[in-house]
Amino acid sequence: MFSMKKTIGCLVTTVGLSMFTTGAYAHCGETALAGNMNDLKTDLKSLSFDLRSDDAAAAGERVDDIIAVLREARGQTPYLFKEKGLKGDELEKRLTQFQSVIDETIDVFVAVDAAIAEGNMSEAKTLLREAGNMRKKGHRSFKADC
Numbered sequence: 569m570f571s572m573k574k575t576i577g578c579l580v581t582t583v584g585l586s587m588f589t590t591g592a593y594a595h596c597g598e599t600a601l602a603g604n605m606n607d608l609k610t611d612l613k614s615l616s617f618d619l620r621s622d623d624a625a626a627a628g629e630r631v632d633d634i635i636a637v638l639r640e641a642r643g644q645t646p647y648l649f650k651e652k653g654l655k656g657d658e659l660e661k662r663l664t665q666f667q668s669v670i671d672e673t674i675d676v677f678v679a680v681d682a683a684i685a686e687g688n689m690s691e692a693k694t695l696l697r698e699a700g701n702m703r704k705k706g707h708r709s710f711k712a713d714c
């Protein structure tokens with residue numbers, strides 16, 4: 569009977585502790601970065617609608633929004649780095665890599681913006697495929713599997 573109590577006590581402590589440790593950070597999908605990413609997804613859907621509708625003015629504004637969201641995302645820390653408990657030099661190194669992929673993505677959208685300004689919608693659409701590749705690259709390297 570005593571040992572049963574002890575086992576239950578241990579279980580409660582373990583569950584309590586694990587809730588405490590995971591609670592130290594926002595959960596996967598609840599981070600500021602996840603919020604930026606969801607905004608990006610919505611903006612991209614709208615952008616592809618603007619391009620299909622040949623609405624250059626709306627498309628241009630949409631790309632400006634996307635670039636602003638990416639600049640905000642650049643200042644965030646991926647959940648994966650927190651999950652792995654990265655600190656100090658290792659954290660700095662991984663953050664620099666993350667920021668550089670975000671920068672490459674921003675460059676693609678700056679090129680999309682220029683193509684739209686020139687009225688070259690087909691070039692804009694081609695560049696958007698490149699942005700899709702940046703998304704894959706970013707998620708492969710920095711997105712936690714959750």
Ligand code: HEM
Nearest residue numbers: 597599601602605609646647669670673702703706710711
């Ligand atoms: C360009 C188009 C992109 C789109 C549409 C996009 C979309 C998304 C979406 C929908 C999520 C899931 C958010 C949630 O859990 O609710 C996400 C997560 C994430 N994305 Fe992106 N993404 C893009 C590019 C990138 C790039 C370039 C990077 C990195 C350089 C990146 C890094 C991440 C990370 C790290 C997460 C996990 C969130 C976190 O760690 O807090 N994404 N993305």
